[in-house]
Amino acid sequence: MKLDRRGFLKFAVGGAIGTLATPIPWDLIDESAKFTDLWAPEPAKGPSSFVHSTCRLCPGGCGITLRLVEDKSGRDEWRGWHHKEFIQRRRLPAVPLRAVKIAGNPDHPVNRGGICPLGAAGLQLLYGTNRVTTPLKRTNPRGEGEAAWEKITWDEALNIVNGKLREIREAGNPHTVACILDNKKGLTAELIDRFFRAYGSPNVITMPSQEDVETVGLSLMQGTGGPLAYDLENSKYVLSFGAALLEGWGAPVHNMMVFGKWQEANEHTLVQIEPNCSITASKADKWLAVKPGAEAALALGMANVIVTEGLYDRSGIARCQGFEGFKALLESEYNPRKVSEITGIPAAVIATTARAFAVTKPAVAVYGRGQGVMSGNLAEFMSIYSLNALVGSIGARGGVVMQREVPFKAWPALATDAVALQGLSQPRIDGEGGEIKHGVSMAHNLTAALKSGAVNALVVHEANPCYALPRARKFEEAVAKVPFVLALTSCMNETARSADIVLPVASYLERLEDVTSAARVPYASMSLTRPVLANVPEARHPGDVFLTLARAMGGSVGSSLPWDNFEALLKEKVGGIFASRRGRIGDQEVAMLGSSDELWEGLNAGKCWYEEPIFGGGGLTFNPQGRTPRLEPVSWMKASREYPMLLVAYENINIANRRAVDTLPYLTKNIDNTVLQKHDLLVRVNPETAGRLRLVEGDAATVQCPSGRLSVRVHMDVGMMPDVIGIPLGLGHSNDDPFLTGKGVNAYEVLEPELDPVTGLAVWWGTRAKLIKV
Ligand code: SF4
Structure with missing residues (x-):
């Protein structure tokens, strides 16, 4: 079965609204499971059990249920980290437990039983032929032809890594070690960041994301950095500026669930603004085909109509600053006729859409670009966000809100010795934040930094910049110039192939970890991934790897990371949620629990902690630091x-x-x-x-x-x-x-x-x- 646009919608919405009995989702799950069957030609037969966990394949944070089968038959299986070298069929001994299906967990508040094609196919990651199964050491120079590898033990690998890091630190250059993460969300990423700060490197850099520009924009306009979330469920009119609401933006299954409700209620309007007719655009009530790059102008053109026709929310504007300057700018530069020439959208359409957006309550304008894996243009973000202020949707039900932080126990103070302090005082190698410093990553600058010789060691954790940074090949060439490269990954990828040492980390189905707050969903949430089984016995939890390295490093690094293992850290952090008495787990108030252990047990049983957003009171500055949003043509x-x-x-x-x-x-x-x-x-x-x-x-x-x-x-x-x-x-x-x-x-x-x-x-x-x- 091909999953075309219509098929996808039926799949995800069907799951989301609790109709997984329909044949479409099950067919697709079976189809996805066929891949696993390639490794297990004889279908697994035996008693079944079910385990709840959380999906980590996107920031959507869905609850999942794995079906496990006790399989006593033994089977042929392909295994290996590199098909040319290791791929082989071999008879495995009887497998005690085999995961055969992933479905949505109906009790999880984010997805309520729904699942997307990617989440349903997670077993492909667990059983994939490209898994790294042991620590690997490169045996030929990097940048010279195909990588050649030698299997080594964990002790050997950690000795090499520890030796390199120690050597660089003892030479007084801890700031020349850089680390690339996919993002900084979750305790594993925070632990890695803490490791490098205690070591003395400010250079923990994340891959690009839409959140980068939001962080800067929100800091300027509201003095806070987000994260931003949208109450789509309660919004009656949604203006989406390119956000792929039904194709992977934010929390995809949650969005599908909301979309399903909109369809049932028939009182919501979705306007999708983007140059191509995507799945989201094809399912929207209206698709506005805007010229690529003209989205900011379009938002300001709509703002012009709302302001000049007096349709703005006066009480909302009273909470804002800089309105008069913004109004003057709109009147002088963004009348619909002029904006029509820039955007390719007729002036009448701009005006009618703006009016409908302003008079339908509540309404929300969504900033986004596809799945949100690209940083963007500040003027565009500020223009679109300003629309929300004009209609009184900032902090409002059905509008845009700040997601609350999960009240984990705070990290203890970081121990920093003289070497660490000296390293941390150095500028970040990516130029962090440009003219306005807000701590966001500038990963696109890394190619030049690596080429310049400023980096003595590069650590890449579960990211693939050699594939997924713009001008990826140039980045790969620059990596070849770094004296030492370490990759932590569950599967061999383009970046790991460029490393000196590759460490196999457990996949999300093999490790215990927090998944905090589904992206763009208004309430805060936290549930756990569970070590359901260990398909790659040598794979380790990345948190445990860094705790081991910290112990070996000793001194202030060791004392900054004193936990025996990641589970101990996670359990301690969860104690903060219990102490806060905030939120609910499953259908129970945290305040009603007797101990932190009860909360811990609930989380380990697959329950989700969540907390409703706080609505009310949002305002902004239209003209922060004299930076009135205006079109800066790309x-x-x-x-x-x-x-x-x-x-x-x-x-x-x-x-x-x-x-x-x-x-x-x-x-x-x-x-x-x-x-x-x-x-x-x-x-x-x-x-x-x-x-x-x-x-x-x-x-x-x-x-x-x-x-x-x-x-x-x-x-x-x-x-x-x-x-x-x-x-x-x-x-x-x-x-x-x-x-x-x-x-x-x-x-x-x-x-x-x-x-x-x-x-x-x-x-x-x-x-x-x-x-x-x-
Ligand atoms: S939407 Fe994301 S988190 Fe949810 S099942 Fe799909 S990949 Fe997993």
Whole structure:
């Protein structure tokens, strides 16, 4: 079964609204499970048991239920970390427990039984052929041909890592060690960050995300850094500026559940604003095809209508500052006629949409770009966020709210010796925050930093920057210049392949860990991933790896991380939730529990702690520090004779994209054949544009950009704006996974980061391009 747009909606909504009895989701789960069957040709038979856990394959934080089978038969199985070297069929002894299915947990508040195709396919990660099964040491120099590896023991691997880190620290250069994480959410990431601060490095840097620009924008406008969440469930009118609400943005299954409710109630309006007719756009009440990069102008054009027609919320505006200056700007520069020329959307449509948004209560404007894995333009965020202030939706039910922090017990004070203090006083290698310092990561600057020789050691934890940073190949070349590279990963990927030492970490189905607050969901939440089984016995919890390294390092590093293991740390942290007496676990108030152990037991039984948001009182400054939001045209909007088209990236719910795990192998079978045909990736082009270029459906073509070229085929799509090329992210791996390698091309290789003039963050989802018939 192909999971096309309609199929996906039925799948996720069906699950979300509790109709998993419909054949569609079960069929798909079975289809996804076939991949596991490749490793287990004889279906597992035996008594079943069920375990609740939490999915970590995206920031959606869904509760899941695994079905385990006691399998006494023994089976043929493929195993290995590298198909060319280790892949083999072998008879395994009887497996005591085998996971055979992942479904949504109906009692989890985030997804209430729903699950998406990615989450249902999580077993592919557990049983994948690309798992790293032992610590590995490179035996040939990096940057010189295919990596060659030698299996080593954990003791040997940790001795090498400890020796390198110690040597650099003793030379007084702890700041020359950098660490790349996928994000800083969760206790494992916080523990790693703490390790490096105690060591003396300020250089723990995260992969790009939409939250980077939100952090800066919110700091300027409201004096807080977020995280931002949207009460979509209670909103009657949603203006989504490109957020892939039904395709992976925020908490995808939660969004689907909300969408299902909207359909039932028939009193909600979704307006999707983006250049192509995505799944979200095709299911919206209205799709506004805006010129790529003109979203900020559109938001300000709508703001102009709301202000000049007096439709704004006066009590909300009374809580804001800088309104008069903002009003003057709108009146002088953003009348609908002028905005129409910039955006390509008729002035009348801008006006009617703005009026409907202003008079329908509650309404919310959502800032986003696809799944939100790209940092963005500050002017765009501020313009869209200002719309929320105009209609009184900041802090309001049905509007936009700040997600509350999970009240974990606070970390103890960090012990820092003289070496650490000296290291921490050095500037961050990524230039952190540009003109305005807000601590956000500037990962796009790492290529230059690594090339410059400023980094003596690079540690990459569950991230794949050699694949998923813009101009990925250039980053990979820069990594080759770093004297020592360590990768912690569950699967061999492009970045691990560039490392000196690779450490196998347990997958989310094999380790105990917190999953805090589903992205963009208004309430705070926390549930646990559980060590359901140990398919790779040598894989370790990354938190335990860093605690071991801290003990070996000793001194202030050791005393800053005194826990015996990650479980002890997690249990101590959970004690803070009990002490706060806040929130509920399952259907019980935390305040009614007798001890922290009761809370711990509930979490370990798969229950979720959650806490409602606090509504009320939101205001902002329209003109923070003289930075009235205004259109700062991104350069790729400008016409170019050499590159007359615009290459715009988009995401696919079936592809894990750039998160800690890469694309799940067998899910490529569920990718529509308008995206991937055998090994060829298809780009979407408007038929009118294709005709002008003498291209027809399926033609081979080259996408040429300033930084490189990609070989593709053409899919004609009336849902694509003329002169725009839509290219999917997440394919084109070269990680030696037999199911992924060579399938399509990697769009990240040619995406060109442009720097936001205020934040210095990379704005990189669009790139000038031309399409050439081959
Ligand atoms: S939406 Fe995200 S968290 Fe939920 S099941 Fe899918 S991948 Fe997992």
